Amino acid sequence: MADLRTSLSLAASGMEAQAARLRHVSENIANADTPGYQRKTISFHAAMDGAAVQAGPVRLDRSALVRIYDPGHPLADDSGHYDGSNVDLVIEMADAREAQRSYEANLRMFDQARQMTQSLFDLLRR
Template sequence: MSDFSNSLQTAVSGMRAQSTRLRHVSENIANTDTPGYRRKVMNFEQVTKDGAKTGEVRSAGISLDRTELARIFDPAHPMSNEDGYYDGSNVDLVVEIADAREAQRSYEANLKMFEQTRKMSSKLLELLRK
């Protein structure tokens, strides 16, 4: 049964990591037009126990994308400088949509793994009862 619980823990860690990633992608999309906003990028790391990799993943923190902010010309904007420019955000909507789709598909794959492991363990218990 230990293998089943390890598989379930691995799937749950993947779902948890991807849901966190999707939350940050959503924040990026919501702040596409926010002046001075820098895109958040989630980093992952493998979980180790006693020096051995468990197969689980977790968030290794959030970093800010350091690409240049878009320079927007709008002399009427309250944040514009004397030349009429202000810093926009560095969020690319196409990249964020692709990241959201990738996180969704990875979440679904982990969910399928969780469901299959649960089904296999229930079938094993049925066999052991007989």
């Protein structure tokens, strides 16, 4: 019974971590056109018990911001350039797809463990 409970806990921690990742990907996509915005990334690490996964600290992507030429923009400098964001929508969409698939895999694992627990209870009732 403890193994089934552990399976449920592991799957839930994976879903929570992927949900956090998807939140940051969504923020990045929403701010792709915001001048000076730096892409947020998140990493995962093992929880205290060593089995579950947790989302780590949010980090800013330190890659160079895109220089955009638009002399009429209020943030433009004397040369007519301003700093855009370093968000690449193709990468963000790929990250979103990966997070979605990982979330779905954890959800299937959670559902399987739940069904096994229900089957066990049904057997014990007989």
